[in-house]
Amino acid sequence: MKIKEILKALSSVVLKVNCDEEMEFDYISSNSKDIKENSLFICRKGFNFDSHKLVDDISEKGAKVFVVEEEIKDYPYILVVDSRIAESIISDIFFNKPYEKLITFGVTGTNGKTTTVHLFHHIMHELGIKGSISGTVMNDIMGDKFYHHNTTPGAIEITKNMYKTVRENGKYYAMEVSSHALSQYRVESIKYDIVGITNITRDHLDFHQTFENYKKAKLHILNLLKPNGIAVINHKLLKDIPNKNIKIITFGIDNDSDYVIHEINSNWSGIYFRLETPYGEKKVASQLLGDFNAFNITLVIAALSEIGYDIDEVISSISTFRGVDGRLEVISEAKKLGIEIIIDFAHTPDALEKVILSLRKITKGRIITVFGAGGQSDIGKRPIMGKIVSKYSDISIITTDDPRGEDPEEIIKDIEMGIVPGSLSLSIIDRKEAIDTAITLANRGDVILIAGRGHEPYQVFNENYKVPFKDRDVTIDIIYKKINKGEKTFK
Numbered sequence: 001m002k003i004k005e006i007l008k009a010l011s012s013v014v015l016k017v018n019c020d021e022e023m024e025f026d027y028i029s030s031n032s033k034d035i036k037e038n039s040l041f042i043c044r045k046g047f048n049f050d051s052h053k054l055v056d057d058i059s060e061k062g063a064k065v066f067v068v069e070e071e072i073k074d075y076p077y078i079l080v081v082d083s084r085i086a087e088s089i090i091s092d093i094f095f096n097k098p099y100e101k102l103i104t105f106g107v108t109g110t111n112g113k114t115t116t117v118h119l120f121h122h123i124m125h126e127l128g129i130k131g132s133i134s135g136t137v138m139n140d141i142m143g144d145k146f147y148h149h150n151t152t153p154g155a156i157e158i159t160k161n162m163y164k165t166v167r168e169n170g171k172y173y174a175m176e177v178s179s180h181a182l183s184q185y186r187v188e189s190i191k192y193d194i195v196g197i198t199n200i201t202r203d204h205l206d207f208h209q210t211f212e213n214y215k216k217a218k219l220h221i222l223n224l225l226k227p228n229g230i231a232v233i234n235h236k237l238l239k240d241i242p243n244k245n246i247k248i249i250t251f252g253i254d255n256d257s258d259y260v261i262h263e264i265n266s267n268w269s270g271i272y273f274r275l276e277t278p279y280g281e282k283k284v285a286s287q288l289l290g291d292f293n294a295f296n297i298t299l300v301i302a303a304l305s306e307i308g309y310d311i312d313e314v315i316s317s318i319s320t321f322r323g324v325d326g327r328l329e330v331i332s333e334a335k336k337l338g339i340e341i342i343i344d345f346a347h348t349p350d351a352l353e354k355v356i357l358s359l360r361k362i363t364k365g366r367i368i369t370v371f372g373a374g375g376q377s378d379i380g381k382r383p384i385m386g387k388i389v390s391k392y393s394d395i396s397i398i399t400t401d402d403p404r405g406e407d408p409e410e411i412i413k414d415i416e417m418g419i420v421p422g423s424l425s426l427s428i429i430d431r432k433e434a435i436d437t438a439i440t441l442a443n444r445g446d447v448i449l450i451a452g453r454g455h456e457p458y459q460v461f462n463e464n465y466k467v468p469f470k471d472r473d474v475t476i477d478i479i480y481k482k483i484n485k486g487e488k489t490f491k
């Protein structure tokens, strides 16, 4: 590709062109660890690092021309106002707008993105349609499955993955879109057939500072629709939508929603509800636990029906979806002790409230919740989480989540500030000991909710100290130790 082919699209951000416009490049990157001969490299002043400092090294590895935010010596460059915007525009052109050849589904929201995207992927698979997904737990790019440290990767990676999907005859690309990605222009050039917004409640105020900024970042996804695109949003958010010139479909329990959820029934086998839709009344059955999943499921039903898939086929495919790793995951081994143990990723006040109340509906015994809060992330939500958990659980056990460089004891103290006076609560810094204590305290018929870390395989104490710790594996290990020592009675 020639430099001149990207210059027109970049015109709104270019300040100076200091290279030959006929110059050609064969690869693009913004990461010095990923460079090939004849690359165009995009430098930026990031949150932690300034890659303008590496130009000599990057040039030696094969970069031929740079996109920069400040002038550099010795190498050809294009000076731009903002490298992040430039990256999204360049990837778009370099990979030839792959989203135009795909059904693109972008989901944002505080909670439910992962579940929604995985359910979409499952239904498409059941309908015999191939495609890709990306998100927190897993990326599956045409069968190539891998973990990425970001929920939403950078613009180059996203477009490259979409391009691969097109090349291998995939028909869709479903992705989780985080508020960070929206505000850092990681998806700025993508155009979606459907955007879904699950809900917007408090989270990530460390990054966005105010709830209004956070909401604004999320709602920006509505500007990224294809001309005939559809926004499928939680009915509660309708009043917040600034852009009414787009097609909006709503879902929720309010009667004026386009898809109205009625009578959510639940038991340990799943949830069942009645759904009023533009295509008539339907019955939906799912193996997923948690009343809130009726909302995630409805978002996907609406998305697929509105772009032309048969609603009955879509609904019948839902029944075989078994859920996502670490989302209301039942530990079947706990039944041997006469109790239920659930692993869940709830790490926001809203998610904790919804999960505990959902479990309350199907639990005869007590609910014991083991939880903590992650470090370097929205300190203000900690006491709110403490209040919610102690209000709705019979016993709360506060413990360590991922401290990420913070002192775990200080995080626990922040949570303790919110604990409802008089409620049964204890703090145990070691997460394994906290889980062990919960199991020791549980009586037959009780439920233990282990919240906050879901699928995550490591506890991150700081950048250089990660300890393997998967809630599910640790819990199963404790259960077997208790059984072998005869500490608990068998069912």
Ligand SMILES: CC(=O)N[C@H]1[C@@H](OP(=O)(O)OP(=O)(O)OC[C@H]2O[C@@H](n3ccc(=O)[nH]c3=O)[C@H](O)[C@@H]2O)O[C@H](CO)[C@@H](O)[C@@H]1O[C@H](C)C(=O)N[C@@H](C)C(=O)N[C@H](CCC(=O)O)C(=O)O
Residues within 6 Å of the ligand: 030, 031, 032, 033, 042, 043, 044, 045, 046, 047, 048, 049, 050, 051, 054, 149, 150, 151, 152, 153, 154, 155, 178, 179, 180, 181, 184, 186
């Ligand atoms: C604070 C933040 O959001 N940072 C994101 C941002 O990083 P950055 O570009 O500012 O990174 P930087 O480390 O300062 O580096 C600047 C530049 O130098 C380059 N570099 C850096 C070092 C080097 O050796 N060589 C090199 O070339 C980098 O590739 C980058 O181009 O852009 C990167 C590329 O898109 C992201 O990977 C990175 O996410 C970091 C790792 C992160 O942890 N972000 C979290 C807050 C986040 O984005 N989370 C959301 C999900 C939130 C949720 O719902 O839970 C997500 O989408 O993941």
Ligand SMILES: Nc1ncnc2c1ncn2[C@@H]1O[C@H](COP(=O)(O)OP(=O)(O)OP(=O)(O)O)[C@@H](O)[C@H]1O
Residues within 6 Å of the ligand: 109, 110, 111, 112, 113, 114, 115, 116, 136, 151, 176, 198, 199, 292, 293, 295, 296, 326, 327, 328, 344, 345, 346, 347, 350, 351, 352, 354, 355, 454
């Ligand atoms: N619609 C919903 N409303 C409220 N809480 C939900 C909803 N869906 C899921 N949750 C809760 O949020 C947790 C995270 O769910 P999920 O992974 O699907 O969301 P997410 O948006 O991808 O979160 P993250 O971006 O943090 O990975 C679940 O474990 C559950 O506790």
